[in-house]
Amino acid sequence: MLKVAPIVQEDQELILSSLSPGPVQRRLALLVVLGILIVFLLITVGPFSDVQTKPVAAFVPAYVMAMFVCDTITAILLFAQFSVVRARAILIIASGYLYTALVLIPWILTFPGVFGPQGLLGGLQSTSWLYFFQHAGLPLFVIGYALSKDADPAERTWHGTTRGAIATCVVLTAALVTVVAIVCIGGEAQLPRVVLDSLRLGPQWPFAAAPVALLSFAALIFLWTRRRSMLDLWLMVVMCLYTIEIPLSYYPSPIRFSVGWYTVRVFGFLSSCLVLIVLLYEIEALYARLIGAIRAERRERVARLMTGDAVAAAIAHEVKQPLTAMTTSASAGFRFLDRSSPNLGRAKEAFEQIVADGHRAAAVVDSIRAIFRNDIRTRSVLDVNELIREALILERADLRRHRILVQSAPNEQLPEVQGDRIQLQQVLLNLITNAIDAMASRDEPRVLSVSSAAYEDDGVIVSVADTGAGVSTQDSERIFNPLFTTKSDGMGMGLSICRAIIEAHQGRLWVSPNSPQGAVFQFTLRA
Amino acid sequence: MNDRPPGFTIAVVDDDQRILESLQDLLESADHAVRLFASATALLDSGCLPEIDCLISDIGMPGMDGFELLRAVQAARPQLPVILITGHAELLDQMPSVVLGQYRLFKKPFHGEELLAAISDLGSGPVT
Numbered sequence: 001m002l003k004v005a006p007i008v009q010e011d012q013e014l015i016l017s018s019l020s021p022g023p024v025q026r027r028l029a030l031l032v033v034l035g036i037l038i039v040f041l042l043i044t045v046g047p048f049s050d051v052q053t054k055p056v057a058a059f060v061p062a063y064v065m066a067m068f069v070c071d072t073i074t075a076i077l078l079f080a081q082f083s084v085v086r087a088r089a090i091l092i093i094a095s096g097y098l099y100t101a102l103v104l105i106p107w108i109l110t111f112p113g114v115f116g117p118q119g120l121l122g123g124l125q126s127t128s129w130l131y132f133f134q135h136a137g138l139p140l141f142v143i144g145y146a147l148s149k150d151a152d153p154a155e156r157t158w159h160g161t162t163r164g165a166i167a168t169c170v171v172l173t174a175a176l177v178t179v180v181a182i183v184c185i186g187g188e189a190q191l192p193r194v195v196l197d198s199l200r201l202g203p204q205w206p207f208a209a210a211p212v213a214l215l216s217f218a219a220l221i222f223l224w225t226r227r228r229s230m231l232d233l234w235l236m237v238v239m240c241l242y243t244i245e246i247p248l249s250y251y252p253s254p255i256r257f258s259v260g261w262y263t264v265r266v267f268g269f270l271s272s273c274l275v276l277i278v279l280l281y282e283i284e285a286l287y288a289r290l291i292g293a294i295r296a297e298r299r300e301r302v303a304r305l306m307t308g309d310a311v312a313a314a315i316a317h318e319v320k321q322p323l324t325a326m327t328t329s330a331s332a333g334f335r336f337l338d339r340s341s342p343n344l345g346r347a348k349e350a351f352e353q354i355v356a357d358g359h360r361a362a363a364v365v366d367s368i369r370a371i372f373r374n375d376i377r378t379r380s381v382l383d384v385n386e387l388i389r390e391a392l393i394l395e396r397a398d399l400r401r402h403r404i405l406v407q408s409a410p411n412e413q414l415p416e417v418q419g420d421r422i423q424l425q426q427v428l429l430n431l432i433t434n435a436i437d438a439m440a441s442r443d444e445p446r447v448l449s450v451s452s453a454a455y456e457d458d459g460v461i462v463s464v465a466d467t468g469a470g471v472s473t474q475d476s477e478r479i480f481n482p483l484f485t486t487k488s489d490g491m492g493m494g495l496s497i498c499r500a501i502i503e504a505h506q507g508r509l510w511v512s513p514n515s516p517q518g519a520v521f522q523f524t525l526r527a
Numbered sequence: 528m529n530d531r532p533p534g535f536t537i538a539v540v541d542d543d544q545r546i547l548e549s550l551q552d553l554l555e556s557a558d559h560a561v562r563l564f565a566s567a568t569a570l571l572d573s574g575c576l577p578e579i580d581c582l583i584s585d586i587g588m589p590g591m592d593g594f595e596l597l598r599a600v601q602a603a604r605p606q607l608p609v610i611l612i613t614g615h616a617e618l619l620d621q622m623p624s625v626v627l628g629q630y631r632l633f634k635k636p637f638h639g640e641e642l643l644a645a646i647s648d649l650g651s652g653p654v655t
Contacts, residue, residue, distance in 0.1 A: 357545060
């Protein structure tokens with residue numbers, strides 16, 4: 001059973017692999033590519049082509065170790081992305097980086113000079129062929145990633161367990177690397193001669209290398225036509241690096257440990273690092289945004305609570321004044337009567353005051369209602385669907401944060417209604433916020449559906465449905481009571497005020513159960 | 528002493544006119560003499576502070592509030608019994624931590640009989 005809700009459109013902005021790169025990143029990528037080209041030119045035809053370099057024994061192991069670690073971490077991060085996003089494309093590119101890491105193992109085992117003068121395993125040709133296979137691997141996976149990205153959304157998503165998928169890919173990749181290693185090491189005798197000795201590359205080398213370079217270039221083109229996200233951008237830079245590495249290995253000098261060879265190794269390390277650095281940077285940025293968003297949400301919550309609380313305190317205080325006068329006068333009147341010689345005059349005065357205070361209390365309550373009902377004269381003709389759209393836009397951040405799927409089903413044939421735009425907006429926002437709260441602690445799927453329809457002759461009915469905990473039948477009227485709340489830290493004023501507003505618009509607001517779970521709040525308005 | 532009414536002379540301070548009047552009725556029904564003031568400054572300006580036996584004051588008033596009045600009164604007459612009444616329950620958290628003379632706090636609305644009982648308790652033995 002599908003446990004993760006489908007990724008809502010609004011969520012795309014949060015997912016690393018589909019974040020679109022800003023102009024800064026694009027410029028940076030361009031700079032990196034230009035830098036690579038300049039270095040390439042300097043070394044092949046420029047002043048550096050004559051530089052002599054010596055073989056450094058420790059270079060190869062150190063370099064392999066660094067690349068292995070970088071590629072593995074990149075693969076791990078991309079597999080983690082997959083477990084969240086469930087896109088096959090991410091699984092493919094993650095496997096690509098894992099392949100790149102694993103194939104380094106047979107490569108270093110066969111490299112002459114590291115584990116023995118002829119390498120621990122394999123023959124002279126093994127190392128170079130392993131290099132070709134390694135160098136062809138990532139571009140192939142990138143092409144798979146590019147093709148998979150734009151497939152049908154239904155096909156794009158993985159519908160099994162993510163752990164199973166990751167385990168399968170890891171095993172398959174390891175198997176692939178093993179096969180490649182066997183071919184290059186065991187079948188060394190059958191491989192074409194591309195290497196002359198442990199240092200020099202042979203004249204056949206470019207012919208074997210050319211297809212690999214073309215493959216990298218093809219991967220670049222595939223990505224170029226399908227690029228959308230940050231990940232695509234930096235994978236393209238990596239493919240540039242891969243393409244340029246091939247000619248740089250052979251020109252100006254087809255010798256290992258030449259300046260060109262060292263540069264190729266450095267490029268290789270760079271291509272391992274790039275995607276990793278970008279992923280880590282974006283993770284930090286997301287983390288910061290998350291903290292900021294949580295803080296903003298808390299502040300907003302507190303502000304909302306305080307407003308409701310302040311209103312309640314004001315109301316309480318205003319009503320307590322006449323009530324106090326009434327009880328005090330009642331005690332006084334009683335005492336004036338409860339004497340051996342009752343003072344009827346003062347008792348009567350006291351009771352008259354009580355009556356007057358009772359009316360005063362009613363007037364206080366009415367004046368408070370007037371605050372909420374203020375500007376009933378500012379009624380205008382409204383488009384209910386427009387109100388719904390605006391409310392959903394205002395709540396978009398909250399909905400996204402809680403990964404709530406929004407289904408909006410506006411009926412386009414709605415009659416126009418009269419009402420106070422601001423107040424009705426408040427009602428919608430309140431109902432949506434309640435829905436979000438009801439679903440916040442529930443398992444997915446979380447679905448909010450807001451719909452509108454014609455009602456009776458000239459009215460409109462709006463429904464806000466959630467898949468949260470729902471409202472029990474005994475509470476279905478109590479929740480509109482001003483002091484009722486099921487929230488541990490909230491004021492219950494919201495729904496009572498909403499009902500007051502709707503009733504001031506000659507409508508009704510009520511709640512009914514949603515199937516299979518949750519609540520549906522509906523209100524009616526008339527023209 | 529014979530021409531004094533049997534009860535105390537009580538000053539009442541509240542910005543709500545109706546509460547002042549109802550308290551006057553209540554206190555007079557218990558045979559106390561009552562002086563009414565619409566604000567704390569009115570009481571302090573009137574100069575009758577030395578003559579009263581008890582003070583009843585609202586806390587939440589514009590200008591000088593009940594706590595400030597309490598401090599001013601304590602300076603002048605430390606032993607004066609004071610009863611504070613409030614419509615804001617949350618002010619209970621801000622009670623002065625120093626025990627000033629004798630005082631009580633009542634929330635609005637209060638029981639008339641309990642208020643009168645408190646006056647008798649606090650004022651037993653009117654002070655000069």
